[in-house]
Amino acid sequence: MTKGSSPVQTISSQALGNGRNGTGRVTKEIARRAFRTMLEARILEEKLAALYRSGKIVGGVFLGRGQEALSVALGVHLRRGDIYAPLIRDQAGRLAFGDTILDTLRTYLGSSLGSMRGRDGNIHRGRPSEGYHAMISHLGAMVSTVCGGLVAKRFRGETGAVGATCIGDGGTSTGSFHEGMNMAAVEKLPMVVVVANNQFSYSTPNDRQFACGDLLTRAAGYGITGRRAIGNDLIDCLEVIGEAVAAARAGEGPQLVVADLLRLVGHSEQDDASYIPAALKESPLGRDCLDIAEDQLLENEWVTDTELSSWRAAVKAEVEETVGKVLREPAPDPAEEDWNAFSVVGRNLSGEDEE
C-alpha cells in the first residue's frame, strides 16, 4: 500500500508486536455516533463545494472526502477537557469534537457571528480557550502547540486529559513535526498523533516525500508507540485510535497512528487530482470509507436502512437550513473592525494610537 522503495520495511513499534489489546473495542453507540458524524461531514462538505462553485465562498475549500473514518475516529474518542488540533481534512473529527455545522458555515462564509469573525476562514478555525486549537497553515506547527497545552495541564495537576492532532504524509517532512514529536516523547505527554497517509501531498507522491517506505518506522526513532490503522475502515480506525487514546490517557506516553488511505477529491476544490493514478483509485485504498462504514453498521445491525435514510434527510435539512440562516447573517463591517492585534489589556497599557 505504501509507495516508497526503500528496502527497510521493519515495523519496529511495540504495539504492533502486542497486537490489539481490547481497550479500543467498538460499541454500537460509538459506531453510530461516528457514522452519523461522517454523514454530517460528507454532506456539509458537498455543500461547501457547491457554495464555492457558485462563488459564495471565496479563498479555498479543502475537503476531507475519503478521510472521514480516520478523522472521526480520533474526534469521537476525545472528550471535554482534551486538546484537539485538527488539520486540513478533519471536518469529521471537528464535528465529533464539538464543532458545529453552524460555525463551519459561518467561518467559510465569513459571517461576523462565527468564531473567527471573518478574520480567518475555512479550516483555520477553532476555539483555543476550549481546547480546540485553530490551526495555522504552516504544516507541523500544531504538534508542539498541543504539547504545550498538555504541559499546562500537567502543571495544574489535571490528569486524564489527552492531546491529539493529525498530519498528512507531506507534513511529516517538516522540521516542526520532527521537533514536536521528539518533544512529546521527551516529555512523555499523553498525546496521539494521527498520520493520514493519503499517498500524496498536494500533487507530490510519497516517493518524492520520504524514502522510508513506511512512516510507522519513525515511531521507534522517537521512542514512542506506533500503531497502524486501515484508513478507510471505520471499525478498524475506531479500534486502533481507541486503543491509542486509551493508552495515552493511561499514561503510556505519546502514540503515533499511521493510516493509509486516499483523498477522494482534489487538494482543494480548484484541483481535479488528475495526478492520482486510476489504478490507485481502483485499489482497496480507493474505496469510499462511507460505503465501508455503512456496510459495517448494517452487518452488525447497529443501524437500519430506514434510520440511514432519515439521518441523511435530517442532515441535509440541517445543512440547507443553516446555509440559509448564515447567508442572511451580517458580514464583518470594516468600519467597525478593531484594527489592532494586541489584546485589550496590552493595548490599554500601550498608549499606541489606535487610528
Add this chain to the structure above:
Amino acid sequence: MTKGSSPVQTISSQALGNGRNGTGRVTKEIARRAFRTMLEARILEEKLAALYRSGKIVGGVFLGRGQEALSVALGVHLRRGDIYAPLIRDQAGRLAFGDTILDTLRTYLGSSLGSMRGRDGNIHRGRPSEGYHAMISHLGAMVSTVCGGLVAKRFRGETGAVGATCIGDGGTSTGSFHEGMNMAAVEKLPMVVVVANNQFSYSTPNDRQFACGDLLTRAAGYGITGRRAIGNDLIDCLEVIGEAVAAARAGEGPQLVVADLLRLVGHSEQDDASYIPAALKESPLGRDCLDIAEDQLLENEWVTDTELSSWRAAVKAEVEETVGKVLREPAPDPAEEDWNAFSVVGRNLSGEDEE
C-alpha cells in the same frame, strides 16, 4: 551506553544485520595518517585553550578532545572533490580533509590573512568553493547544504564524490536535521552523516534530548542505512566510517553512523563540564581515544615509540612556530574593510552607496 529510557531498542537498519563487509578495512597507512592527525588536533587544541586563557583568543573556544578518533575517521576517508561540512568538535576531521594548523590559528586569532579574514572565527571556517563548507552556528543547517552540493555534482554528471557532515546528539533534535536527512534519502544522495553522541548537548543529558534510547533507530525512519561505531576506538571508527563512505560512493545512498563517546572537556573553554557524572567519565566511554589509538597502533606495530615521540615533538614545534608567525600577522584593518555584503558583481550593478 545510551541513556534514554524508552523500551523500544530495536535496531532496524539493514547494515547492522549484515555486519561489516570489509570495504572499511584499515591499512597501516590510513591508521598512521589518522593517528598523526589526531595528535595534531589534540596538540593544536591544547594550544588554542592556552591562547584563550591568556586572552589572545576572544569569543569562544570549542574543543573536540575525546572525539578525535571519530572525527578523523570521517576526514581521512574523504578526498579532493568530496564535500565536507564539519561541526563544532571536528578539528581532527578538518585537518584530515586538508585544513591546516596555519589557517586554524589564523581564524582563531583573527589574522587578516586567514580564510575568514577576521570576519568569522573559530569553528566557523571553511572554503566552500573547495568543498569545505563553513558551518553556521544554527545546528542542523549544514545537512541540507551538503545535499545541495551533491545535487550540483549530479547535475554536472560528476560521479564518485561523497558528501559528509557531523552532528551532535543535541543537533538531532533540530527540524533542520530532520528535513536534511529526509531530503538526502529522497534524493538518494551519496552522503554520510556521523552522529557524535557524546551524551550531552552542552549541559543537557540525552534523556532530556530524545526518548528513543538509541539514535540509530532513526535510520529506518528515513529509509537509510544505519551503522554503529565505537566512538573512542580509532580502528572501529575507521572501519565503520570507511564502510559507510565506500557504500555512499558506490551509490548505495545516504549512510547514518552513530557513535557513542564522551567529550573530555567542557562545551567551551568557559565550561568545566561538572554536569558529567564521574561514573560516566570512568566508564569505557570516558577512555581517551588518543590512548586507545596509540595502543592500537603499537600493538599492530604500525608505529614505534620513537616515532611517536618524534611526531609529538614535530607537531608541538609546528604549532608553536605557527602561533609565533600568526601573532605577528596583521589584524584586519577596519578602515580598509569592505563594508558590503553583496558580491562584487552584485554591488557594481546595484549603484548602492558604498559609504
Add this chain to the structure above:
Amino acid sequence: MSITYLEAIRLAQQRALAEDPRVFIYGQDIGAFGGAFKATKNLAKEFPGRVLDAPISEDAIVGLAIGAAVEGMRPIVEMQFADFSTCGLNQIVNQAATLYYRTGTPCPLVVRLPSGGTPGGGPFHSQSMESLYAHYPGLVVMTPATVEDVYTMLLEAVALDDPVIFCEHKFLYYHLKAEKLPEEALPFGKARITRPGRDATVVAYSAMVHEALAAAEELSQDGYDIEVVDLRTVKPIDTDTILASVARTGRLLVVSEDWPWGGVAAEVIARVAAEGFGLLDAPPQRLNARETPVPYHPALWGTHRPTASSVANSLRQLLEL
C-alpha cells in the same frame, strides 16, 4: 496573444533553463504538476530532471539551493506561498545572506515568493515579506509590478551572483497582461517614473503601483498632477530617483501593502528625510496595510490593504498639508 504576469514568470524560467545549464528549479509540486499557480507548467517535461519536486521542508529546500549555488549552480526556489518562507528564513538570512561576506564564495540563488493579498487569502496566504528580507545585508529583494518587469527582472535575478528574494504578486498573476515581452530592461536596481507629475510623488512597488496609478488618475480629475515612482527593487533602493522626483514635486507619499513598522515605506521616508529634507514642502507620509494579520473576509481585506481610494484620500490630505 497576450501574456499574463504569471505566464511571464513561466517564460522567464523557461528561458533561464534553456540558456544556462546551471539553472534548475526546486519547490513543492512544481514538476509534472507545474506548481500551485502553474508558474512552471510544462517545464519539467521540457527540461527533464531540472525541475524537481521538493518535500515540505522549506529549511532544507533553501539549504539545498545554497549548497548547489556554492558548487556553481543557479537554483531557483519556488516557495508555494511567500508566507511559508518563514520556515526557510533561517537558511536564507543566516546562511545565504552571510556566505559571500564570510567566505568570499558567491551564493547565486533566487527564492521566488508568491506574495501579497488576494480576496479570501487570509492571514497565512497573503503576506508581503519584502521588508523582512531586505533588513538583512547580503540579500537583493525584487518586487516587480508589471508583466515586462517580472520577466526581465527574474532573468536578472538568475544572472546575479547574490541571493535574490523575488517577490511576485499573486494579485497580478492573472489580471495583468502585456502584448509582448521586452528584450531590453532598466538597469538593475533602478526605479521607474511610471507616471510623471509635479504636485506630489507617490512611491510604490508591486501591486500598489497600480493602486497608485488609479489614485493618480482620480486626482487628475481634480486637476492634480501626481508622479508615480515604481521602486521595482526594494533592496537596493534607488534613492536617487526618489530624491529627484521629490525635488520636482516637494511632496511624498509612500504606499506599501506590507505592515508599517520598519517596512519599505519607513525606509524610504527615513532616506528622504535624511538626504532630501530640504526638498520637502510638506511632511512625508506613508500608507500601509493595517496593523493586524491579513484578514480573510474580502470586505475586511479590502480595507486592510491600501487601495486606489485610500491612496487618493492620503494624497488629498498630503496636498493640503
Add this chain to the structure above:
Amino acid sequence: MSITYLEAIRLAQQRALAEDPRVFIYGQDIGAFGGAFKATKNLAKEFPGRVLDAPISEDAIVGLAIGAAVEGMRPIVEMQFADFSTCGLNQIVNQAATLYYRTGTPCPLVVRLPSGGTPGGGPFHSQSMESLYAHYPGLVVMTPATVEDVYTMLLEAVALDDPVIFCEHKFLYYHLKAEKLPEEALPFGKARITRPGRDATVVAYSAMVHEALAAAEELSQDGYDIEVVDLRTVKPIDTDTILASVARTGRLLVVSEDWPWGGVAAEVIARVAAEGFGLLDAPPQRLNARETPVPYHPALWGTHRPTASSVANSLRQLLEL
C-alpha cells in the same frame, strides 16, 4: 552589594516564579545548569519542575509555550542566543502574534533573547533582532537599557497578556550595575529622557543608550547640551515623548546597533518626519551598524557597531546641518 543587569534578569524571573504559579521557564540548559549565561541560576532548585531543559528545537519550544499560554500559563522562553530565534520565528510571528486577533484568545508568553554584540561574538552570536519582530502586528518588543529597567520590564512582560519579545543585551550583562532594584517603574511603553538637553535629541535603546550618553558627555565639553531619549520599548514606540524632545531641540539622531534597512531608526525617523516635520531644524539622521554580518574580530566589530565616538561624530555633523 551591587546587582548586575544579568542578576536583575535572574531576580525578576525568581520573583515571577514565586508570585505567580502560572509562570514557568523553558529553554536549553536552563535547569540544573542555570543557563548559558546563568540567568536562571538556582531557579530549578528553588522551583522544582518549573524550570525545564528543552531539546535543541526552537520551533517546538515556542510552539510549546504558545500551547501552554493558551491554557492559561505564563511561559518564559529563554533562547540561548537571540540569533537562534530565527529557528523559532515561524511560531512567534505566525502563531503567537496572530492568535489574539484571529481567535480572541490571549497568548501571554515572553521570549527572552540574549541580544547584541560582544567582542568575538561573530555573525551568529551577536544579532539584534528587535526590528524583525517589531515588524509584526501583535508582538510587544522590549529593549531595556538599565539594570532597573531590565528587572521591572521583565516583570511587566510576564504580566502582559500579549506575546513579548524581550531583548536583553549581552554586552550589559556583567558591566552594568545598580545598588538596588526599584519597586516602581515607568508605565508600559513609555520612553525615558535619560539626559535632558536642548541642542539635539539622540534616540537610542538598549546598549546604545550608554554610547549615546558617553557621546553626550563628550559633546558637553564642546558646550553642546544633548538630550538622550531611551525608548525602552521599541514596539510600541512612544512617539509622543520623542516628538516632545524634538520640539525642544529641533534636531534628531537615532542610534541603533541593528542594521539600517527597516530598523528601529528608520521607523522612528519615519514617524518624526510625518508627525513632527515642522519641529525639525535639520534633517533627521540615523546611525546604525554597518551593512554586513556582525564581524568576529574585535577591531572590525568595534567599527561595525556605533560607539560613543561614532555617535559623537554623527552628532557633530548633525549640529552643523
